[in-house]
Amino acid sequence: MRRFSWGRAALSLACLVSWMAGAHAQATWPDRPVRVIVPFPASGATDLVARTVTQRVAADLGQQMVVDNKPGAGGTIGTAEAAKAAADGYTLLLTTSSTHAISPHLMPRLAYDARKDFTPVVHLADAPSVVLVTNSLPVKTVGELIAYGKANPGKLNYATSGNGTIVHLNTAAFMAQAGVEMTHVPYKGTALSIPDLVAGQVHVLFDSLPTGMPHAKAGRLRAIAVTSEKRSALAPELPTLAESGLPGYSSVTWFGVYLPAGAPPALVERVHAAFSKAVQSPEVAASLAKLGVEPAAPSTPTQFGAMVQADSNRWASVIRQHKISID
Known part of the structure; x- marks a missing residue:
């Protein structure tokens, strides 16, 4: 016959009390x-x-x-x-x-x-991000951008907010899938790259929608696509990169x-x-x-x-x- 152990009973009771306290805390979160x-x-x-x-x-x-x-x-x-x-x-x-x-x-x-x-x-x-190009570049679609890059090797460059940022990675993923090489021009923030993009000194920027679209709507830059899997409700007129010849491309x-x-x-x-x-x-x-x-x-x-x-x-x-x- 197994002998009763007060020690085991006390431990079991302590575990039960602890569990009940934890369950109560979760049920009343946040207090x-x-x-x-x-x-x-x-x-x-x-x-x-x-x-x-x-x-x-x-x-x-x-x-x-x-x-x-x-x-x-x-x-x-x-x-x-x-x-x-x-x-x-x-x-x-x-x-x-x-x-x-x-x-x-x-x-x-x-x-x-x-x-x-x-x-x-x-x-x-x-x-999502928006793909912007300078107005001096003779392209209005992603397909035309890719074709121009392949026909003019070494001529395109792109702005980012620095090495390893999402802007850098988005563009690198684009280049890899499109088979286009562009020269990286890092800035300390995308806002600092806008004047150079408007002036045509840099050609491409993957920017956030709220900071990039006002320049496109004002005619200073050209927006050609968004990076999300589906069209953005914030810019429904723009096709996705996947729609534009890069199937499966999606980044947010x-x-x-x-x-x-x-x-x-x-x-x-x-x-x-x-x-x-x-x-x-x-x-x-x-x-x-x-x-x-x-x-x-x-x-x-x-x-x-x-x-x-x-x-x-x-x-x-x-x-x-x-x-x-x-x-």
Whole structure:
């Protein structure tokens, strides 16, 4: 006959109490302010997306969402800090492709592991880019740009916001698929390249929609395509690159929310539901549109994680193929 053990009974009771406390905490989340780390500067695109969405989440939940900007090193400083936080739902990371799909392949000594240190929660939104060409270039379509590049080897160049940025990677992926070579001209931001593009000193720029389209609409530059898989509701008149002779080409800057690794499934679901509801509201969608950002199609945390991994694999290939570095 097995003897009763007070020690085992006490341990079992302690485990039960701990489990019940954790379950209660998840069910009542949030019962105090939530810190949302944004690893980029205030007033930048990610910060504006974060504040737009979290304001609605806070209103829906009746609890404060505190956006905490932790910029530096391409977003990796704030991301590393978020990785070390408790997985209790009171520290979230709202970030982009840069920290989870690009930086791991450009910065081998990162202070975090993009896959192991985080729990994917929700894919919030996407920001497509627009392909701009200088008016002095005799092309009006992507097909004509490719044909011109092949007929005039060494004559085309392209602007970016720096080595290893999404602008650089988008253009490198385009060149690889189109079979066109262009010379890279890096700037410290795409806005600084616009005067040279208008003057015809540089020829091509993959820019964000909100910063690039005003120049096209004003006639200073020519917009010929968008980089998203489907036409953008923000510029429906423009074909996609896939429609324009590059089947399968698709690239957006995505925005998403993560919890630190180890977050309980019930908590992940609560955070996912709160942010998904907010970003799908008409008011938030309208505000995001002004930023050149479109709400993502509804998806599960697992689907979000799979999308990020596919994006990471793709950029790893582009970075290797073109020997891109940030040195």
